[in-house]
Amino acid sequence: MANIKELAKQPEGLSGGHRLCAGCGASIVVRQVLMGTKDPVVVGSATGCLEVATTIYPYTAWKIPFIHNAFENVAATISGVETAYRALKKKGKIKKDIKFVAFGGDGGTYDIGLQSLSGALERGHNFVYVCYDNGAYMNTGIQRSSATPKGASTTTTPAGEASYGKVQLRKDLTSIVAAHHIPYVAQASASHWNDLITKAEKAFKVDGPAFLNVISMCHRGWRFPQQDTIKISKLAVETGFWPLIEIENGMWKFNYKPKERKPVVEFLKPQGRFKHLFKEENRHILDEIQKDIDNNWARLEHFCEAGCKVT
Amino acid sequence: MTKKIPLTGDQAVAYAMKQIDPDVVAAYPITPQTAIVMSFSNYVANGQVSTEIIAVESEHSAMSACVGAAAAGARTMTATSANGLALMWEIVYIAASTRLPIVMPVVNRALSGPINIHCDHSDTMGARDSGWIQIYCENAQEVYENTILAVRVAEHKKILLPVMVCQDGFITSHGVEGVEVFEDKKVKDFIGEYKPDSPLLDIDNPSTYGPLDLQDYYFEHKRQEAEAMRSALDAIPEILKEFEKQFGTKYDFIETYKLDDAEIVIVVLSSTAGTVKFVVDELRQRGIKAGLLRPRIFRPFPKEKIINALKKAKAVAILDRSDSFSAEGGPLYTEIKAALYDLDIKPIMVNYIYGLGGRDIFPADINKVFEDLQKTVAAKFTLPKVNYLGSRE
């Protein structure tokens, strides 16, 4: 459990003066993740909003070591950094304990960077990978990704007379990562900061790769008022759109279960990207989305129960 | 004391890597480079090096991990060929522009498609403007020595650019030669310790690597890269002098063979030079003034040395083992021709594209080129500027 007053005493890795949009979820996620360790941290980032907005030459918002290489290779890049650290530590050239974290958006993680991520996880580097998942290529102007939810209107799956937006289901990256049998995998949301920071602590602590899939709100792409960033992410959790789970050494666990799951429309309704679904002809899509969420919830409950039995 | 041991070109690289003992190696196997990765993995497995090896899942990740490791402050190496180099393309440029002194032996192989595993230079010639230094080796001995040399070149403070050490696929990489190897300690002393400037792992002085660089500074960073490549022309001779002092081998940007009084000259890279020397000797016995110029370092381009070597010749055939479709010939030809453009009196220059996809080149082919040059000099006929040597008509 994190104590907010204690956290506020720690130095921060990211400064103000970066150029993410007002009300962006990504920097909230980054700040909270970095609160998960007191050790020195080296940060890697995939190309994306976070990277371009925090390092516009000659300025950097990073008060800690930072490396960006390209879009699809932050996992491979950080595995090089982490290996160099082990090599130099072995030779006595580095004394301190250092942690490594890679940030990638859903584009750089679910899609173009999936191979690089999978390789780094399989090789077992000691690092934390954080996907800040805002469900589309926001940096290039809201194009669909494999993390885009069904029914969302994006600039490459626009809703129109003959389209209700994205047709396909989101890829379940958390399960894909869990299938690498790494020590720690979790889903988190910045709205539940205590849960997120606790998960970041665990992720930094384990020996080997850890992965955090964190929902990251983008009011530009999701079309909601910028001050509602945390409100919307809370709704993602409360409706079961974004379950707060963890998979620790293969054991699946719910970290939070709403007393009563709210209907998913409460998450969808305030967002302009789903506006067209509330037209009469698209109502059935809303039902399908609700059913998808119910199914996923049931699947997770099944995994969690099975996991408990194994212990 | 040096000793002579039988090594293939690939093994010669691995042996040099063992003596260099880099902090990090990230590599992915590809024919005909595979033996480098396998041999080196054996050195790691047997504790003969202290290197941390990253067995990545692709060449793209190999170069990505090298960028991470080198930025972190580790002496870093990898190796590749053809399609592997093509897959890492994006990051090849990033490695150079981030000014990371990565050393990469490249076993030259034809770039697909159609897929082919044999030698030509289309892979590294495509990367000639990536900001990497390129050294082309004639044989396994040179491969061994240049791999050691490359570490010093890459890490020189006035250079700080990555280096490709190129050898011909199969011809050199899989042919066994007696290679004179140096004492471990002498190699260690020569390469010294790598001292990076503001590495990523200097957590007390945090640096940001790889920022977004827009209209206001990108050009300046590219200019720095261009100037570094230029200053390599001055810095490399110093390193070569030290190399000679330490190991006794004298190298230059170019190798000349019976060139001083040569009237007809062939310019060629890498292993084909061996065949050309054989033919030159034959022609010289018949009183024909033939000669050879072999550029050893293609990047930085040793323009002045090449001009001086060729300016007295009457006709020069430049042999390219890669094509530049519809350009004024292959890359070696266009660059050398451009270099000689400002001379008042310049030799006739023609281009031969040869050996694509590992097509053998025989002394008879080389003889034909020299005969063409003789006829041209005697004004008996005008050669087409670009010729295909060994392709069936």
Place this chain on the structure above:
Amino acid sequence: MTERKKCWREIPIGGKITEAGNAVKYNTGSWRTFRPQKNEKKCINCLFCWIYCPDSSIKVEDDKMAGFDYGHCKGCGICASVCPVKCIDMIKEEK
């Protein structure tokens, strides 16, 4: 902000930035159309505004919410939205 831009000889090579966190010199406060303002009497110092601020623009001193960093606050209004006692108002900036 009309500094002379440096030439290629004057900047570190490779695009490296060696002045960590120098983005603080970049004033994103100018983006703001609404300015957060705190009602001191109502604030319970829960620091939720601090933990949710995307711009690290909530000052904390001695465990207490100590005001806003107007040099960097972009005026998104998240702090006002998450405040459990509604002690932050968003006031339109005067030009």
